[in-house]
Amino acid sequence: MDFNDAVLSRHTVKAYEGGRSLPQEQVDKLLNWLHFSPSSVNSQPWHFVVASTPEGREQIAKATTGGFAYNHPKVTDASHVIALCMRADLDEAHLNAVLAQEAIDGRFKDDAARAGQDKSRRGYVDLHRYALRDVPQWMEKQVYLALGGLLLGAGMLGIDATPMEGFDAAALDESLKLRERGLTSVVLVSLGYRSEKDFNAGLPKSRLPKEAVFTHI
Template sequence: MDLLHVLKTRYTTKAYDAARRIPEETVQQLLAALRYSPSSVNAQPWHFIIADDDAGKQRLAKATPASGSLFYNRPKITQASHVVVLCARNELPESYLETVLDKEEQDGRYADAAARERLDTARAGYVQQHLDAGDVAHWNQKQVYLAQGFLLLSAGLLGVDATPIEGFLPDVISEEFGLKEKGLTPLVIVALGYHSDKDANATCPKSRLAPESIFSKA
């Protein structure tokens, strides 16, 4: 599929066809897009919660209660085929970084022990910079939004509609899945599926600022 066409035609879906389900092969490709997303120093400071059935989607929908102003987002969660909660790690402890290092070694990224040690030292240096600045959590969150971008673009390329949702109660999601105890913060929910005929946004023309207003030459 032509990339420019996808960029011009993908949009934020407002209503889903609950009867249509994403094929499993396509789902696996979307999950791969998340897993293979880039992150600073390959820290991969994220965790993704996947709701692929009604029970799971109802758990997520608790974060858009009927008594609140965010209820309008509930149908997007309950009627989509699949829904993903993108979470960021609050910290990058040495034990976690060692896990990443071990996996890199297992995948053949290091020619020898010295190469592993050099990468370990370099990564620890970057992490220490953010520890000193007191912004490790924020740094991690920025990496998660890179993963969201990969997911949205991949969905477009695969012909899957998507909706990034920040209008939910993160504390509800945290409590429902015990995320605080796991050192995770839920940042954004992405609904995935196929739009319904009631989705007025499907026929709206895309609007973006003119190139000359957002690009300049160095």
Template sequence: MDLLNTVKSRYTTKAYDPEKKIPQEKFNKLLEILRFTPSSVNIQPWHFLVADNPTAKERIAKALTGRYAYNAPKVLESSHTLVFCTRTDISPEYLNQLLEQDDLSGRFKDEKAKLGQKDTRHGYVEFYRNEQKNLFGWMENQTFIALGQLLFAAGLEGIDATPMGGFDEDVLNEEFGLKEKGLRSSVIVSLGYRS
């Protein structure tokens, strides 16, 4: 399928065939695409929870009651559902881990380039934390880049997707202990095949 036809043919799926599962090879490809999502200064502030069985999907559905109940079947009947989470803060330790991973991946031509990346990353984090007073907002924007990448990749693979912002964030964060892990839920995405 070409790119323009993918964009024109995909839509937010309202109902899934619970009997039709995404082949593991295709799902692994989607996870790999998420892993390679670009982000500002390669900050990668996201974490993805994957639900591929009824018990895990039921845990997510706890955040889909009351005014959000219309979204519960999209999770419960999907093949897979992902919760996109965003870090609530960026520590110096995390920045150092990123820098070392970039170094191992061969992203720097020399030590000067590595130090330049370190300074740039620290500068962005401090700018959004101290001047803009919106570090989380900047990081969550990066998470939404991953969302876009997943939706497009799923379309290319012929997999239907439903991004959902209609959920009780507090319930979901509590259910998965996200606050204690330094994370917040940002968006839910169900994947599978339309009914």
């Protein structure tokens, strides 16, 4: 499937066929794409919790009760569910870890290049921390960049997917012990095989006309 076909064919799945698991090879490809998601100044302010077992999906499903119960079966019936999380802060330990990994991966020709990258990244962190005062929102934007890549990747592989903001983030943080790790949940993605109850599969896509969306200058 080429990119345009994936864009036009993918949709948000509303119901999954329980008991079916995705091939591990496809899952590994998706996780690799997530691993190499782009982020501003390579800040990588994220962590991804992958639930591939009934027990793991039940942990996540604890956050889809009450007003979010409509999403419960999308979690329990899927093959895999990924909780895309963000860090509570871009602290010193994380910035140092990113810089050290860049050095290990050979991104610096010398110490001056390493120092320049560190200074540039910290400059953006300080801009968002002190001047714009929007570090959480900035980090969340990076997580949504990863989400977009994940959904398009799933479409390229013909994998059915559902992004979900309809869950209790505090409950999920507690269920997965995220806050003890300096993390908080942002968005969920279910992956698997859609069932015949997926009414959205038969509906045409709908977008505003191009003249309302694009301005050419």
